[in-house]
Amino acid sequence: MTREAFLRELEGQMEIPPGSLSESRALADVAEWDSLAAVLFIALADEKAGVTVSGKQIASTKTFDELLSLLGDRLSAS
Amino acid sequence: MKAFVAAIESALPDALLDNEQLSSEYEGWSPDKIYEKTGIRTRRIAAPDQCASDLAVCAAQALMRRAPLDPSSVDFLLYCTQTPDYILPTTACVLQHRLGLPTSCGALDFNLGCSGYVYGLGLAKALIDSGQARTVLLITADTYSKLVNPADKSVRTLFGDAAAATLVVASERETLIGPFVYGTDGAGAENLMVPAGGMRQPAVAHAELIADDSGNARTVNDLFMNGAEVFNFTLRMVPKAVEQLLAKANVEREAVDLFVFHQANRFMLDHLRRKLRIPESKFVIAMEDVGNTVSCSIPLALQHALERGQLASGALVMIVGFGVGYSWGATLMRWA
Secondary structure (H helix, E strand, C coil): CEHHHHHHHHHHHHCCCCCCCCCCCEHHHCCCCCHHHHHHHHHHHHHHHCCCCCHHHHHCCCEHHHHHHCCHHHCECC | CEEEEEEEEEECCCEEEEHHHHHHHCCCCCHHHHHHHHCCCEEEECCCCCCHHHHHHHHHHHHHHHCCCCHHHCCEEEEECCCCCCCCCCHHHHHHHHCCCCCCCEEEEECCCCCHHHHHHHHHHHHHHCCCCCEEEEEEEECHHHHCCCCCHHHHCCECCEEEEEEEEEECCCCCEEEEEEEECHHHHHHEECCCCCCCCCCCCCCCCEECCCCCEECCCCCEECHHHHHHHHHHHHHHHHHHHHHHHCCCHHHCCEEEECCCCHHHHHHHHHHCCCCHHHECCCCCCCCECHHHHHHHHHHHHHHCCCCCCCCEEEEEEEECCCEEEEEEEECC
């Protein structure tokens, strides 16, 4: 799965319009990014990338680029 | 002698907390959104003067009436709660007297949350199999609503109050409960916690209300849940516990007729079910009307499955409890 496709899936889970999230955006700039969204991200990471992400790891990220990087090479650039 | 579960009864408080009420308090959260995220429509909330032990008495009395169970035959009372009446004495001692159980009856509390039912069955079975008891009354009861700050939607939308009474008795028959898998990881203690009110940090008068990044607010006297870390824990441990139990019991996954997991929230249960490739028909979700009832969620789900014909005599049931501690446990039951 590509990083773009993963973000589209995450938008679907968060029930926000497609294109709302981009790699360059800061998490703090997305009003809907909250503790519940973090749980949705963990579920998606487990299901789509087979990676178990911790809350601490998520808390250490500031942008969606950094967030996706938690999934390492399980996501492709394009 | 081998232990088996002879009957389960439960009790719920009268007051309802529904999504319409929550929606009116939390801006931007519609009743539908709350339902979609939690799988819960209503929670039952204990009255201000109603303790978990009061619900426990109702559940135990229902068991005595319907099972039926002669109180004088109970030789051990196991009471699982995290909302006891007092620091001391043990609530189980108070319950022995209120329920009219004989003074020859052993009674103890054990403090566990979502894993408590599995541990209770393990203790009851051990007492019976070792010949120390023949009739064990296992009661789980909690009123988490009293620990929840109204400004913290992360927990207020989830938890409901309840009690369940389970009769575990000795039988000449084959083994009907077990084997067991247990697990503990106290490194996760801080992720589901009421920080103040014990000896480490006594309850704080006029405690400061502190809001987190998600807009939920609580004091040190209130329940705190780090949802992301708790979810991460369940993803790591629950599938492992299921596999360990199947291996220990030498049972194929397909041979299990029904999976009854702690009813944490529907999102988590759906995810675990898909991850473990369990068909929906073999998986119980029973929290819509009661919420997450902590150590009562598994007995309530068993009752739910019984009432709907999802659980029949002879069925092999896997139950898995997991949560606060962290603590987890899993066992198999052949339904009598």
